[in-house]
Structures are given as C-alpha cells and as structure tokens.
Amino acid sequence: AQRVTQPEKLLSVFKGAPVELKCNYSYSGSPELFWYVQYSRQRLQLLLRHISRESIKGFTADLNKGETSFHLKKPFAQEEDSAMYYCAVLDSWGKFQFGAGTQVVVTP
Amino acid sequence: EADIYQTPRYLVIGTGKKITLECSQTMGHDKMYWYQQDPGMELHLIHYSYGVNSTEKGDLSSESTVSRIRTEHFPLTLESARPSHTSQYLCASSEISGTEAFFGQGTRLTVV
Numbered sequence: 001a002q003r004v005t006q007p008e009k010l011l012s013v014f015k016g017a018p019v020e021l022k023c024n025y026s027y028s029g030s031p032e033l034f035w036y037v038q039y040s041r042q043r044l045q046l047l048l049r050h051i052s053r054e055s056i057k058g059f060t061a062d063l064n065k066g067e068t069s070f071h072l073k074k075p076f077a078q079e080e081d082s083a084m085y086y087c088a089v090l091d092s093w094g095k096f097q098f099g100a101g102t103q104v105v106v107t108p
Numbered sequence: 109e110a111d112i113y114q115t116p117r118y119l120v121i122g123t124g125k126k127i128t129l130e131c132s133q134t135m136g137h138d139k140m141y142w143y144q145q146d147p148g149m150e151l152h153l154i155h156y157s158y159g160v161n162s163t164e165k166g167d168l169s170s171e172s173t174v175s176r177i178r179t180e181h182f183p184l185t186l187e188s189a190r191p192s193h194t195s196q197y198l199c200a201s202s203e204i205s206g207t208e209a210f211f212g213q214g215t216r217l218t219v220v
Contacts, residue, residue, distance in 0.1 A: 009148060032207055044198065044211040051207070086151065088209075094158075095166070096141065096200070096209045100150035 002027050004087050004099035012105045013077050021072040021102045023087030032090040033070040035061055036098070039083045047072075047085070057081070077106045110135045114199050114212035121189055121219055129184045129215045131199035138204040140182040142166070142174060145196045145214075157182060158204065189219040 005024045013019045025031065035047040048056045050063045050070060061072045070087060087099040112133040121127055133140065138159045143151040143166075153166030157176040171193070172186050182201075186193055196216045200209040 004150070034207075043213050044200075046208050049207060090207060094139065094204075095153055095156055096202070097153065097167070098143070098151040100148070 002091065002097070004089050004097055006085075006087055006099035006102050008102045009100070010103045010105070012107065015079055015106055015108050016076050019074050019077045019081070019104060019106075021085050021087075021104070023070045023072065023099060025068050025070065025087075025089050027068075027089050027091055027097075029092055030065075031092070033061075033063060034088040034090070034096075035059070035070075035072050036086040036088055037083050038086070044086070077104075079106050079108060082106045112199060112201055112210050112212045114197075114215050116215060117213060118216050119218070121217070123188075123190055123219055125189050127186050127189055127217070129197055129199075129217070131182045131184070131212060132180050133182075133199075133201045133210070133212075134180060135201055135210060136179070137201035137206070137210070138179065139202045139206070140176070141200040141202075141209065142172075142182070142184050143198040143200065144168060144170065145198060147196075151198065155184065189217075191219045193217060194219050 033050045037047040038044045059074045086101045089097045115130045140157045142155040145151045152168035154170040155174040157163050198214045199212040202209045
C-alpha cells in the first residue's frame with residue numbers, strides 16, 4: 001500500500017544536540033516530498049520541499065530514492081524547534097499524503 | 109490578506125445532528141482538501157476538489173459529503189453526527205499545479 005511512514009512518535013533532544021526525524025515512503029515513480037511543521041497553537045505550514053534543496057531554519061532533508069527515505073536533520077537543535085513535524089508526499093494524482101507525525105521536544 | 113479560513117474552530121454537538129464545517133480561501137486556489145486527524149495519528153485525506161463542481165473521495169472512507177459550488181468555498185457536511193466523527197478536521201488549498209498546500213486553523217469536532 002502507498003503510504004508515508006514516520007516511525008518515531010516522539011523525539012526528545014537537548015538544546016544544541018543534533019536531531020534527525022525519519023521518513024520513509026512507498027510511492028512509485030518520483031513523488032515530490034515535503035516536510036511540514038506545526039508549532040504550538042499555529043496552523044500546519046510548509047517547512048521545506050526536496051525539489052528546492054533548501055535549508056530552512058537550519059533544517060535539511062536528503063532524498064534517498066534507493067532507500068525511499070527523506071529524513072529531516074538539524075545539527076544543533078534549538079528550543080524553538082519544539083513542534084510537530086509531518087513528512088508528506090505529493091502523489092501522482094496531485095494529492096498531498098501525510099505521515100503520522102513526529103513530536104519534537106527540545107529541552108534546555 | 110490571502111488566507112484560508114475554517115469555522116467554527118471548536119464544535120460540540122449532540123448525536124444525530126446535522127453539521128456543516130465551513131472552509132473558505134481567498135488565495136485563488138483551484139485545489140482544496142479536507143483531512144481528518146485523530147490525536148497522534150496521521151492526517152487522512154477524506155475529500156478533495158480540483159475546482160468548481162469537482163469533488164472526489166479521499167483515501168479514508170468518510171460519511172461526510174462536500175460541495176464545491178464556488179472556487180473559494182468548500183464546506184463539509186455530516187448529515188447525522190455520531191461520536192465516531194469526533195476528530196479534528198483540517199482544510200487546505202493549493203494551486204492546480206502547485207507544490208505547497210496551505211492549511212486552515214482546523215475545526216475540532218466533538219460529538220456527544
């Protein structure tokens with residue numbers, strides 16, 4: 001079945017430590033991949049997309065087609081990074097499909 | 109200001125009532141979506157639309173229905189609410205060839 005898998009429900013890290021959020025997808029072809037973020041009391045918003053190869057707020061994500069993964073990384077976590085993160089796929093029908101999300105808690 | 113709006117933000121309603129969750133966007137987007145999200149669970153696509161008079165069911169079966177009579181408006185209706193419908197409902201929109209979905213604040217529905 002086609003799906004987006006985020007194996008970690010919760011990641012707790014110390015400020016200044018590296019953080020990596022895992023995402024695997026099982027869509028055929030070459031889907032477009034994204035990371036969305038939801039800060040406390042805010043709406044879900046785009047963090048970054050793989051086609052832009054951009055770094056946003058210090059986060060980067062590498063698409064590995066062989067492993068069908070799109071893990072999100074940041075070398076030094078900050079307290080303001082505490083949020084819910086969702087990996088998403090734009091499938092061949094033009095629909096956005098999301099994973100279950102990973103809650104990141106950064107403690108001082 | 110271009111935005112996407114959902115009303116109400118919170119709704120508590122009794123079993124058997126008919127409800128309509130409103131979603132409007134002033135972004136000029138053709139595509140619109142409804143997602144259902146239970147706490148700690150993934151967002152499940154329940155309805156989407158490519159434009160006026162276009163509605164499709166998503167991957168998660170839902171007893172709700174939608175309509176798209178105007179580009180900017182994509183309401184979701186439950187004819188007879190049940191406790192199993194208790195969830196958060198998120199509306200989103202994107203350009204027809206766009207690669208970013210913009211989300212509303214969500215409606216948290218509780219059916220008692």
